[in-house]
Amino acid sequence: MTGLQNSENPSRAGFAWRAFAKAVRDHRAKDSRGLRAVVPEIGVTVTDLSRAMGGTHIEPQKVIAICDWMERDIRDFYVPPDHISRAGCFTFTPVKQVENTRQSKGCQS
Secondary structure (H helix, E strand, O other): OOOOOOOOOOOEEEEOOHHHHHHHHHHHHHHOHHHHHHHHHOOOHHHHHHHHHHHOOOOHHHHHHHHHHHHOOOOEEEEOOOOOOHHHOOOOOOOOOOHHHHHHHHHHO
């Protein structure tokens, strides 16, 4: 999973909230029981599960509980930071030094 997640900085590690929400909704669709019947076995509240399905940020321990319920590894939703070397910010081309002609001609600023 790559890409900007919820407008986070790609140079920092993140969490794929949209992918997590989709996985929760997909897993929830397989169960015909209501939310109130499901949440006790997960260990979260109805509000927590609803927020997770909507892509809203929830506390890490609740994300782990939901991942356990879905039998998914939490790292499935981990977005690693982009590395500077891959971003092409630096080149190994030598920089040509140019004499400052303004000062060499005796001009003053």
